[in-house]
Amino acid sequence: MTVLTHVPVDPGPPASAGPARVRRPRDRGRPPSVLLVPAGLAAAVALLPLVYLAVRATERGLGAALEVLGQDRTVALVARSLTLAGAVTLVCLVLGVSLAGLIVRTTLPGRRVWGVLVALPLAVPSYVAAFAWLSLLPGFGGFLGSTLVLSVCCYPYVYLPVVAALARIDPAHEEVSRSLGAGPVRTFVTVTVRQVRPAAAGGALLVALYVLADFGAVALLRYDVFTRVIYTSYRSSFDLTPAAVLGCVLVALTVLIVWGESRTRGRAGHARLGGGAARHRPRTRLGGWTPLALACCGLVVTLALGVPLGALGYWLVQGSSAGLDLAEVSAAAVRTLGVSALGAAAAVLLALPVGVIAARYRGRVAQLLEQAAYAGHALPGIVVALSLVFLAVRYARPIYQELPVLVLAYAVLFLPAAVAAVRASVAQSPPQLEEVARSLGRTPTGVLRSVTVPLAGPGLAAGAALVFLTCMKELPATLMLRPTGMETLASELWGRTEVGAYAAAAPYAAALLLVAALPTALLGRRWGATASGRGEGPES
Amino acid sequence: MFELTEPRWRGKVGIAPGNASFEAFVTAMRVLRGEQATREWLAGMRANNVQTFDNNLLILKAVEDGVVALGLINHYYWYEQVAERGAAAVPTRLKFLSGGDPGALVNVAGVGILRGSDHAEQARRFVEFLLSGPSQSYFAEQTREYPLVPGVAAAADLPPLQSLQTPQIDLSDLDTLDQTLKMIQDAGLT
Numbered sequence: 001m002t003v004l005t006h007v008p009v010d011p012g013p014p015a016s017a018g019p020a021r022v023r024r025p026r027d028r029g030r031p032p033s034v035l036l037v038p039a040g041l042a043a044a045v046a047l048l049p050l051v052y053l054a055v056r057a058t059e060r061g062l063g064a065a066l067e068v069l070g071q072d073r074t075v076a077l078v079a080r081s082l083t084l085a086g087a088v089t090l091v092c093l094v095l096g097v098s099l100a101g102l103i104v105r106t107t108l109p110g111r112r113v114w115g116v117l118v119a120l121p122l123a124v125p126s127y128v129a130a131f132a133w134l135s136l137l138p139g140f141g142g143f144l145g146s147t148l149v150l151s152v153c154c155y156p157y158v159y160l161p162v163v164a165a166l167a168r169i170d171p172a173h174e175e176v177s178r179s180l181g182a183g184p185v186r187t188f189v190t191v192t193v194r195q196v197r198p199a200a201a202g203g204a205l206l207v208a209l210y211v212l213a214d215f216g217a218v219a220l221l222r223y224d225v226f227t228r229v230i231y232t233s234y235r236s237s238f239d240l241t242p243a244a245v246l247g248c249v250l251v252a253l254t255v256l257i258v259w260g261e262s263r264t265r266g267r268a269g270h271a272r273l274g275g276g277a278a279r280h281r282p283r284t285r286l287g288g289w290t291p292l293a294l295a296c297c298g299l300v301v302t303l304a305l306g307v308p309l310g311a312l313g314y315w316l317v318q319g320s321s322a323g324l325d326l327a328e329v330s331a332a333a334v335r336t337l338g339v340s341a342l343g344a345a346a347a348v349l350l351a352l353p354v355g356v357i358a359a360r361y362r363g364r365v366a367q368l369l370e371q372a373a374y375a376g377h378a379l380p381g382i383v384v385a386l387s388l389v390f391l392a393v394r395y396a397r398p399i400y401q402e403l404p405v406l407v408l409a410y411a412v413l414f415l416p417a418a419v420a421a422v423r424a425s426v427a428q429s430p431p432q433l434e435e436v437a438r439s440l441g442r443t444p445t446g447v448l449r450s451v452t453v454p455l456a457g458p459g460l461a462a463g464a465a466l467v468f469l470t471c472m473k474e475l476p477a478t479l480m481l482r483p484t485g486m487e488t489l490a491s492e493l494w495g496r497t498e499v500g501a502y503a504a505a506a507p508y509a510a511a512l513l514l515v516a517a518l519p520t521a522l523l524g525r526r527w528g529a530t531a532s533g534r535g536e537g538p539e540s
Numbered sequence: 541m542f543e544l545t546e547p548r549w550r551g552k553v554g555i556a557p558g559n560a561s562f563e564a565f566v567t568a569m570r571v572l573r574g575e576q577a578t579r580e581w582l583a584g585m586r587a588n589n590v591q592t593f594d595n596n597l598l599i600l601k602a603v604e605d606g607v608v609a610l611g612l613i614n615h616y617y618w619y620e621q622v623a624e625r626g627a628a629a630v631p632t633r634l635k636f637l638s639g640g641d642p643g644a645l646v647n648v649a650g651v652g653i654l655r656g657s658d659h660a661e662q663a664r665r666f667v668e669f670l671l672s673g674p675s676q677s678y679f680a681e682q683t684r685e686y687p688l689v690p691g692v693a694a695a696a697d698l699p700p701l702q703s704l705q706t707p708q709i710d711l712s713d714l715d716t717l718d719q720t721l722k723m724i725q726d727a728g729l730t
Contacts, residue, residue: 073728138605222592232594232730236558237721498594500601 031357031366032444039353043372045408046350046415049387050251050375056390057244068245073229077246081225081253084146084218085211091151092207095300096158097200101188102293104166106284114297115163121304122156123517125473127216128509129153129304131493132311134220135502141221149217152304154210158203165199166192171281184284205261212254213380215476220497226250227382227476234386234480244390247383254378312513315506329492329507336488336515339403340471343410347418348464350411355422356452360431373419376412384409385477402483409477414467421466425459426452472515489515541569541643544610545584554591554599554611557729561596561614561647567720569642571713575723582727592729603632612643619684619697636699640707648711649685 030036058065068074099118103111129149133140173195177187193200215227222228226246234243286293351373358370376384388409392400399405433455437447453460475490482491489508496505544553556562570578591608593599599611600618618634637644651670653663669675676687686694686701694701724730 071726073725076728139602139607219594224592229730232558233725236563236730237725238718239721242725499597 029361031361034445034448035353035357036365037353038350039357039369042350042354042415043369046373046375046412048391049379049384049412052391053244053247053251053383053387056387057241057248059244060241064241065245068242069249074246074249077224077226077229078249078253080143080223081212081250084143084150084223084225085208085257087143087147088150088154088211089204089207091147092155092158093200093204095151095155096203097162097193097196099155099297099300100159100162100166100196101192102297104163105188105192106286106293107290108286108293108297109290114301117301117305118297119156119160120517121153122160123513124153124304124308125216125475125512125516126150126153126210126214127220127475127490127497128493128512128516129308130217130220131497131502131505131509132308134497135315135505136307136311142223146218146221146223146225148303149221150211150214152300153217154207155300155304157206157210158200161199161203162196165196169195174281188284201261201264205258208257209254209377212250212257213382215380215382216494226253227380230382230386231476231480234389240390243386247386250380251378251383254380258378308513312506312510315503316510319503319506326507329511332487332489332492332508333511335486336472336490339406339482339486339488340410340468342403342407343414343471344418344464344468346407346411347414347467348422348460351415351418351422351463352453352460354415355419356426356448358419358423359426360434370419370423374416376414376416379413380476381409381413381474382476382480384412385480388412388477389480401481403486406478406481406483409481410467410471410474413474413477414470417470418463418467421459421463422456425456425463428459429455469515469518473512541637541641542581544590545581545588547588549588549610551589551591552609553585553588554593554602554608555585555729556593556595556599556613557724559595562612563717563720563724564647564714565612565642565645566724567714567716568645568647568707568709570716570720570723571709572640572642572707579723579727582723582729586727586729590729600632604630615698616684619695622697623684636704638705640705642707644704644706645709646686646701646704646706647714648688 031039099114102108103115103118108114126149129152133145133149169192173191174187177191178184182190212225213227215231218225219228219231226249230243230246230250233246234240237243354369354373357366388405389400392405396405429452434447434451437451438444442450472488473490475494478488478490479494482488487495489511493505493508493512496502496508543549566578566582569581573581591602593602593611596613596617599608599613600621602608603611615634615636618630618632621630621632651667653660653667657663671689673689673692676689676692679685680687680692680695684695684698686698721730
């Protein structure tokens with residue numbers, strides 16, 4: 001479920017474009033084997049779950065796999081998963097774009113506070129939100145419930161990039177539109193929205209992928225989409241072919257969506273010469289619409305933040321009267337910290353060679369290695385977990401349901417985030433420094449150790465911290481792979497919510513919310529400042 | 541059980557199709573009423589918009605909250621609630637099915653030792669521990685299950701085991717779990 005938070009919201013320039021300002025990177029030849037060998041290993045690790053899932057799905061013969069594929073249930077699942085993803089994406093697009101427009105472009109009162117508030121739901125893991133709604137409204141769930149919960153958790157994925165895009169665009173087009181007689185609303189819809197379309201589409205892609213991969217919310221809200229059915233099938237059946245086949249179908253859907261989005265992006269041309277000037281522009285006066293705009297913002301914030309926080313507060317009070325076991329909560333927190341630190345370390349170590357190659361070398365090999373490492377993007381947590389269960393049971397029995405398998409799952413799932421961090425931070429330092437070190441006699445390993453890694457240090461640390469926090473929230477892989485008896489914050493919340501013990505679950509939900517809020521608070525401060533601005537100009 | 545596919549129960553029944561007790565009950569239905577009737581019952585439940593839950597406790601909660609009108613659970617979950625909160629505070633009632641209905645199946649919570657076990661001796665001692673008087677008293681008093689060892693009495697608030705109108709079935713006939721799982725899956729319930 002958390003796999004997808006890491007697709008960079010605003011994909012940076014391609015590897016070759018970053019250092020281009022310093023000097024066009026020449027063909028530096030083949031990467032040294034000190035990089036190539038570990039990078040190859042990382043790529044293999046990233047692809048292993050996918051490959052083995054396919055092997056396991058067809059193990060009982062292609063016929064058995066095709067039988068599962070052809071069942072009415074599978075067809076219904078595809079339809080239901082795509083409908084849910086489509087509905088949530090649509091709601092998020094509407095919410096994200098309108099909120100961004102209101103907050104960046106109008107005279108909405110209190111827009112700086114709203115700018116921070118509407119970004120905050122990014123910090124609410126979807127299963128915590130589902131827990132909150134379910135604990136307040138028994139019987140809540142199904143398609144509408146899932147759409148509501150996932151939408152209020154995901155719309156910031158659209159809102160944040162659109163805010164950034166709005167702040168960047170040149171107001172000239174809008175001025176032309178207004179001067180030709182179009183009203184402010186028509187101008188916003190026909191001119192402004194079209195200009196932020198790439199940003200909104202990127203956000204929508206993240207939302208769709210998040211929904212397809214989400215396990216916790218749909219499972220708690222009892223809506224049978226792929227992730228929930230894979231989990232049920234895995235738990236209740238000896239024949240694991242259906243689970244494996246459904247896992248493959250889910251991956252195929254994910255890949256199809258990514259491919260589809262990249263195709264539409266390729267065609268959408270935006271004629272514009274030069275960077276344009278992001279000048280100050282007057283905000284649109286809301287006038288008599290102000291109360292309605294305020295009510296809309298208030299409603300979104302209430303549904304997205306108020307309900308989860310309210311439910312948590314309510315159950316914490318209820319629970320503390322029944323006696324809150326702080327020792328147990330902190331023990332789970334400590335275990336979660338430990339296993340997440342291992343996961344982050346593994347992900348960054350694996351990502352290091354791939355990221356350095358991606359930042360410094362061009363050519364087919366570099367490209368293939370990087371793409372392989374990004375496989376985790378297309379792999380929902382439940383699929384990686386399922387594949388690693390199969391692998392460990394058959395080929396690594398002694399470590400089945402032991403820590404290494406769980407750490408490996410985290411590494412595979414969050415390798416994309418780690419590679420992106422490594423690549424970006426390595427690309428920031430000029431390659432000449434490494435060339436000088438080489439010319440002064442350092443070996444390739446020596447250069448890595450004394451120049452590349454130290455210079456990239458802060459970026460690496462930030463990447464590791466992000467992976468660390470994401471590991472702490474991870475649910476499906478943690479549920480399926482954690483060592484017997486080892487409870488983390490996420491698994492404790494799950495176990496208690498699963499039996500309807502909401503008051504007992506609340507402290508774990510609160511702890512998870514705190515964990516998730518850390519990176520969002522930092523992000524929100526940055527974006528919030530851009531979004532609200534001072535005076536009339538978005539850039540001031 | 542067979543009434544539950546009727547329109548008046550539409551959307552009002554909760555089951556936990558992945559639960560081992562539900563699976564054993566479906567196997568019993570297959571043994572007692574035949575494959576065809578069972579397949580039709582499962583399809584009928586699905587068509588009647590049966591609500592599926594992950595476990596018995598969630599069904600209990602759903603009935604309590606009025607989300608569904610009726611749920612199929614093992615009896616002891618309800619007695620645990622009553623023991624914890626008192627009968628007056630529990631807004632649900634338990635009904636044991638009568639007339640040898642497959643839903644009245646009394647199943648055992650069995651324990652076995654793998655033939656290939658590397659720790660056969662420890663396993664045997666563990667089984668003996670489970671069958672000992674104190675362990676059986678624990679299951680009787682704490683989890684409200686019926687003890688199977690002579691000399692250990694069931695909890696006083698349970699109806700006597702002999703009074704239950706269970707179906708005539710040899711529990712060792714419930715050995716075709718694979719087909720049951722496939723049938724539940726084919727019906728689209730898991």
